[in-house]
Amino acid sequence: MLKKTAAEGVHAEGIVIGAIIDMSSRIGKEQRAAMEIAVEDFNGTGNQTLVLHFKDSQRDPVRAALAAMDLINNQQVQAILGPQTWEEVLSVAEISSQTQVPILSLADTTPRWASERWPYLLQASPNKQEQMKAIAAVVQSGNWHQVTVIYEDTDSSFLYNSLRDVGVGVIKGVVLSTFSSTTALSEHLEKLKREQNRVFVVHLSLPLAVRLFEKANEMKMMGKDYVWIATSPVTSLVHSNASIISSSKQGIIGVKSCFPEGGHPFRKLRQRFEGGFSIENPKDESNEPGIYAAEAYDAVWTLAVAVNGSNRVGQELLGKILQVDFNGLSGKVQFIKFINERAPADKFHIINITEKGYKELGFWSKGSGFSKTIHENSICSSCMTDSEQALTPEAPRHNSRGWRIATSANPLRVGVPGKSGYREFVNVTYDHLGNSVSFSGFAIKVFNETIKRLPFDLPYEFIAFNNSSYDELVKQIYLKKYDAVVGDVVLLAKRYQYAEFTNPYTETGLMLIVPAVSGRREWSFITPFTKSMWVLIAVITVYNGFIIWLIERNHCPTLKGSMLHQIGIVLWLAFNTLFSLHGSYLQRYLVDVLRFKTQNIKNYSTLDAYAQAFKNKDITAVFLEVPLAKLFLAKYCHRFVSVGPTYKLGGFGFAFPRGSPLLPSIDEALLNVSESGTLLELEKRFITPAKCPEVEDENQSLSPDSFGTLFILTTGTSTISLAIYIFSRGISMVGYKITWRLVLAAMRYWVCQKQITRRFSNAEISVNFAPHAPGMQSLV
Template identity: 30%
Template structure:
């Protein structure tokens, strides 16, 4: 603690002790008592005088109600007359000349460290009720008792507030002294536990001028972070907030949190300071005023109880050294060890609450969270070590809010700018500094990111990911200036892998990381990613091997069973049709019943290899056979090609299709240098010795794609994510892909290397339709001529069939054509009869 004002009201203390002080002098005079000398180190200014009165009244009130006590504490004050040196001189005087059994004080944290050393040397307990620096407790001295709350007790409450509202960067603003600096290690650790970092520390001296404070606040305005934790005493805090309000740093984007160094001295803040602090959130030890006076009162009471229980006697120090110097000649108190043991076990209910020392420190009560509302403060919740942030201090309310977030457990808050909307806590800096964009430096996959150095050592960064990043930044509703900084050593080689690159954002070296950075589960622990702007994954690149599969029935696989059945029926039908047209006048198609059946099957299937030996006499048969030969030719060639493809592709199979096989056989696996694949393979139980820098069948692991990395809590993440959606849904992304990636082909999947699909009926229905139509026409002509017409000249019959075939085909395939004129009747009927007899059907 540092110097405080003397205006702290203590009237309520006098009122509390009024009845107990009646006839006090007469009672003490009549009692047989043992005086116990206790030193007090206080400046008798306004605050010191108030504290000394609290100590005196505490002892008077206590002994008036405990008149049977044999011991009586006698206070001996030694004003320090300065700071550290004066306090040390006062302490030496009390130990050497007065030989006190305990010392109350000093008031401030700065001189306490040396005084603690003196007390430990003399085995005299040092009891402080106002020095709150956590650094005092770190001395580990058993003779130091902090009868006040250490500043470290509130850091977890502050961190809980930061976590509740999702802020990820905090700037501490504190006094340049032991009081201000003592809290910083504890505050830094507490913020780290909630994943918040400290990018900058603002240190302000108690002797600084208003202009210097204004310059420091302007410096804060040039930075991105707008969440501030103020740890200072009320005089300096009043000046700070008045100036911050004037220059516009108490805006709706800012969040201000103050420690109990300010809230415990609310009565010292004038109205102008309170009005400037509208929207500030603070941590308060309790709603009572004059908390330091109450702690002084309780400290004196605790010492009086411990002195009686320890059965102290007014004895001289034991001299352990003949050295006459001040630092070694004051001896050792014989009752010191007994007194510290008794004091550690002393508990009671005091004016400031329950008094209990745990490891030499006052046990922390629940802390109230308050909101400055212009004329004072109002409570919005509490923080306890067991439950964190709660709205009410009872188990019922704790259970009621158990399923809600800490933010919802607080009451309504008025924030700076007189708004109820939560401050972002992060803004675009106003100093014109360009955002530092880190980009990877690598040898492979330069289509995504490529960094080239010019002769003047300047860099040229380009690639698919860079074009997307620039398009996204241009799509933002506001202008953002940036510059590329390659992640490389001075010799232009890469400075680390992608994990290390993204971690530089957390360390503050880069504001953004752009490039082919994959969104992985471990990386959002220290950065925030935008929405992915491309898909990503991991695949294996493996050699193919020549594999000969033994399959006795592979010859039937080129065609589907529907096509096989249709082909079989078609061959039989064609054989039957040719037999029907030829058997009446062609001796090769006559004979016994089974002979003619054999001819039908033989002739039909022999057309498949063009091996039939029978001569045809009917022109209808010849035309039908020509059409069928076309069908057979296409079928056989297609079958041959499909079978050859199957036999060839089956020989080219990947050597590895399963990662578990690689793990079991301990094979070597390659990876790209600097890629996250190395960590992924180690996580999948690949031995590190089998992993080598840089060999794809099918995805083996899904990733969330490429994203742009920002500091955690950056408001740019949402805006850039929206811009990414606009860019990726537009036509410009296609141009970028063609420019840098060309035609994007995915890697072959193992299923794609399997046997090609066999041929089905759907591929040949047109051929069978033509052959079927021709066969039907031939049958119609054959039946018509056999039943209803006289034998006609062969040329006329053939011509009629050809015309019908052409008409049917054109109707099926082409647009309707003009009707064909009928063939004129022949002039010589006799010639027709002769031709009919010779040609037959």
């Protein structure tokens, strides 16, 4: 139960402050030693006496809360320094607000909303948000587009947000407990070892990080194929722990707080610190102070400056703390009003830890990027040129890729559709024994050119997938049977549950293809026949028209008149005969080819099948993806055209596992293939050749051979009609009589024949029906 407020607990003997730290940790030990030196330095000024009371929280929030109550009620402190973790700060923040005792937190991060809820809570160490931005810049500079974050059960939102802001994806987050067992660490690392991504950002306390690195080293996960990036809880204490150095085979890259270590004030602190620290902590490997010692020293001086000359407490003391402004051992000490936190640091060391020790690679500063030195006139860059070489000192730069490497013995397994209906895109052929397989086609060549442009070697092998389903082919990536899929694979939303795709390497969209229509439609009726056929038709129709005129001219008044009029009549009769026979043929040529019914849909597996379906009039139009439409039009360029708008679709792309770190590099290489003109050359070679291939014209014009019999019949009929007409006009009346006699004779003969036939029939009936008839002979 709270008993006293800060106003009731003013000490007459001087300034009384408390400190809550974890005295068993390296950070707590450095903080205590530095605070004691700060108290000595302040008391040496002779202005006022500063009394400091320590409490050990052992990183336990409950112990921290109890310690705060004891310091306020029993020690009557005016302010409290610490604790180190946000969980501990959270447990004492409410107590400080109720008692109006300022808490100067030494935790790495305090949320912005905390100052609104607890106005007496201040962040005395620089917020680590800018350091997370430096970590993200390192990742971005290394071209590592995907990372795995390993963090303790603390707030890591700043790290996640910073990575996201530079376009780096966190494909997995591994949460470790402070007290994780060795078995648990092994299990987590074993799972990570099986993953393709091998870039790890470690945001752990030093003791847990050391255990993790030692176990990773045992499992051979600290080699050149892995990338380890550590945050300040590790890098800021690397000077104090040899174990972390010994476990860093190929190297750990990290971001370390930048402060004036070479300045005279810090050198004085180091001299006094080393003597007392080694006596108090004889088992520690190093007695050198770091950033945590410098920040603790500055926190004591912050309170001393705010209280100096009076016994300020509560709201008055809080206001004075927010007005503090001086250059401390850890850098500029100045608080940002309204959010109650110290101004963040904007410069950081980039270091590399190896088994031989650690070295500084350069600096990163907010707004400027990376540089070799910290001077104002130093050359800055957004790319950390030496960082990757430092990770693998004996290897070329491109070897530290941060993912599972494909080798000649273990190449990338690339699935290819073995039954593609479009061989121009993917063509899988086998030798006569069926042993050797070769792969060719547009998609294969584009992939080959893309791999050539990667900044690293990537061995791969094609594997034919003989199932006809492309969905099943993509699913093989999810089943880990293939590492990638290459072919005429369309980017569809439903396939993203199994894989991710590169940018499309073809134009995207869906096109409508229909049979072509002649540009001179008014003369399209002449195309069914050849020239000789049309000449023959003209001759025959004129001939037929002449015969009709000749026969009918004396019987029809309209066929009489001047010579010019009669010639016109002959031509009219000729062409009237022609089009009365062929008018329905013209109607078929005027059908609107753009009209089709969407419910009548048929699927075909090859372009030739589509063309045959058009020929058979099974279909009137076809939808094809743009690359297939280009191929179809190139193959049948005289007979089909595209019409209407292009409907947007995904296009063709290469498939990779979800979260694959290869994707960004493949996309970049694919863009290089396109921008260099290679993609266009391959497209002209495989899809749209410059010359249209000679194809058989299905609508070949008809020749006279096709109508020989018809012409013989029509010409013969007209000729017989003409002969009868001429014959009838040239005979005399005698001829008419003879004709009539011949007709009458023929009729008599016919009647006579009928009578004889009837007689024989009656006789036969009589014989057949006579009773008891003897054996009679039949007439033959």
